[in-house]
Amino acid sequence: MSVSRRSLLTLGAAGLASIPFARIEAFQPQAWKGKRPKNIIFCVADGMALQVVTMANHYQQMTEGKHSFWTELMERPDVATGFQDTRSLSSIVTDSAAAAGAWGSGRRQWNGQINVYPDGTKLRTLYNIAQEAGIKTGLVTTTTMTHATPSGFAVVIDNRDREADIAAQHLTNNVDVLLGGGDKFFNAEKRKDKRDLYKEFAAKGYQVVKDRNSLLGLKSGKILGIFSDSHVPFSVDRMNDVSIQTQVPTLAEMAKTAIENLKGGKNGFILQIEGGKVDHAGHANDIAGQIHDQIAFEDAVKVAIEFAEKDGETLVIITSDHATGGPSLNGAGEEYGDTTKGFASIAGIKASFGPIFDAIGKKPTASMVQDVIREKMTYGLKEAEAQAIADTIQGKSPFGLLELQKAPQSVLALILQNYHKVGYTSLNHTSDHVLVSAFGPGSQYCHGMTNNFEFFNLMLAAKGLKHENPPQMTFEEAAKHMEKNKDAVFAELEPWQTSEDCSCHQH
Ligand SMILES: [Zn+2]
Ligand SMILES: [Zn+2]
Incomplete structure (x- = not known):
């Protein structure tokens, strides 16, 4: 949908132009009260609506008889909890x-851009400032190493989709530990320019590892660990596939290796741990994918908290960057009695939506859809339900009028809602405030409402540092430059340069 310049500017004047800066003073280094942390671990469940935390807790109570780890954390008096405005x-x-980027440089940015304004003004990153102060840095993710969220702390680029360029930029970013997916951006055989980035990283002193066993046990020295061609597979697929378990470490294992590697330095470390597939499952409206990756994320948070408890000098911040998909578990049946049993059926799902759509194929009949869903999800779809999915895959969605609900993933999720009772509102991000929890020195600053860009000053102040990037650009000025530069900045890229599912900047 094209939005006219006039309407963009009108919208901006109405709302986005006024950005509150009230709390930022509280995060100046001289205003810091109490002990400062030596280390900071910033944990991000990408695209995690509050409902995902809620549903992961329900799920673990049902299947394991215990609270989820994050829910346990929120019950503790020494853990601060608040919300974040993510706009x-x-x-x-x-x-x-x-x-x-807002976390990484303290300024709100244009969707699709990282640490740069639409007029090309570059913003200095958190990791660049930290490294100058002798602080070690790390990025751990289940997406490609070159995806937007890890990039926010260290990369400056006008188009997030230029992942092949981001991989090359990491060579000069000096991040001590880089763990995630995205072989296609580092491997000479897959890069069209034939650059062997693994060799170039090794020449700079990095230990390069490409499978789980090689990673486990690595302790000292810089590490580049890349474990999959593109994003790391979903946890629900990992649980059901031994070859993935052999090849790819869990997020908790990556987090543990990173902490072991980074700890002990004179000036401490900052580490970002991202559960990136929570977002991807949200985009697919895939509840099993989302819950299992949320649990895998919380396993990694547990590693961070256990380290911080022992160490006593580490601030752990746990949050999301935005919500995705608008998931909710709905009341269903008389006295809502069908909800609990329906939700429990998610335990029978053995694959994420990707392999399910692959198995259904491009020209399915209703009975082919029924067979796949029975085998991989245990649900016996009615013929009309299966037919609706088969029709949608062949371009005849029964919800063709609904812009945000007509795609095959939406229709499969809408039909499955009859069984597991979880519904989604779209395949896109949503505007929700997201949860923030914090533990350790400085956690008191994470109470209540925090704007996303304030975490930059918070993390710098925690380390006694200060940096002012160029002033916040207004929406009006940014829109003016973007109108002029948009086609050049977001020009179409070749497949080798970007992740297959990220050709638009909606992730
Ligand atoms: Zn995200
Ligand atoms: Zn997303």
């Missing part, structure tokens, strides 16, 4: 690039 410079609904 970006271009929209009330942010993408991951603008969100992570």
Whole structure:
């Protein structure tokens, strides 16, 4: 949908132009009260609506008889809990690039851009400042290493989709530990320019590892660990596939290796741990994908908290960059009696939506859809339900009038809602405030409402540092430059340069 300049500017004047800066003074280094942390671990469940935390807790209570780890944390008096306003410079609904950039340089940014304004003004990153102060840095993710969220702390780029360029930029970013997916951006055989980035990283002193066993046990020295061609597979697929378990470490294992590697330095470390597939499952409206990756994320948070408890000098911040998909578990049946049993059926799902759509194929009949759903999800779809899915895959969605609900993933999720009772509102990000929890020295500053860009000053102040990037650009000025530069900045890229599912900046 094209939005005219006039309407963009009108919207901006109405709302986005006024950005509250009230709390930022509280995060100046001289205003810091109490002990400062030596280390900071910033944990991000990308695209995590509050309902995902809620549903992961329900799920673990049902299947394991215990609270989820994050829910346990929120019950503790020594853990602060609040919310984050996630909006970006271009929209009330942010993408991951603008969100992570806000954390990484303290300024709201245009969706799709990382640590740069639409006029080309570059912003200095958190990790660049930290490294100058002798602080070690790390990025751990289940997406490609070059995806938006890890990039927000270290990368400056006008188009987040230029992941092949981001991989090359990491060579000069000096991040001590880089763990995630995205072999296609580092491997000479897959890069069209034939650059062997693994070799170039090794020449700079990095230990390069490409499978789980090689990673486990690595302790000292810089590490580049890349474990999959593109994003790391979903946890629900990992649970059901031994070859993935052999090849790919869990997020908790990556987090543990990173902490072991980074700890012990004179000036401490900052580490970002991202559960990036929570967002991807939200985009697919795939509840099993989302819950299992949320649990895998919380396993990694547990590693961070256990380290911080022992160490006593580490601030752990746990949050999201925005919500995705608008998931909710709905009351269903008389006295809502069908909800609990329906929700419990998610335990029978053995695959994420990707392999399910692959198995259904491009020209399915209703009975082919029924067979796949029975085998991989245990649900016996009615013929009309299966037919609706088969029709949608072949371009005849029964919800063709609904812009946000007509795609195959939406229709599959809408039909499955009859069984597991979880519904989604779209395949896109949503504007929700997201949860923030914090533990350790400085956690008191994470109470109540925090704007995303305030975490930059908070993290710098925690380390006694200060940096002012160029002033916040207004929406009007940014829109003016974007109107002029948009086609050049977001020009179409070749497949080798970007992740297959990220050709638009909606992640
Ligand atoms: Zn995101
Ligand atoms: Zn997303």
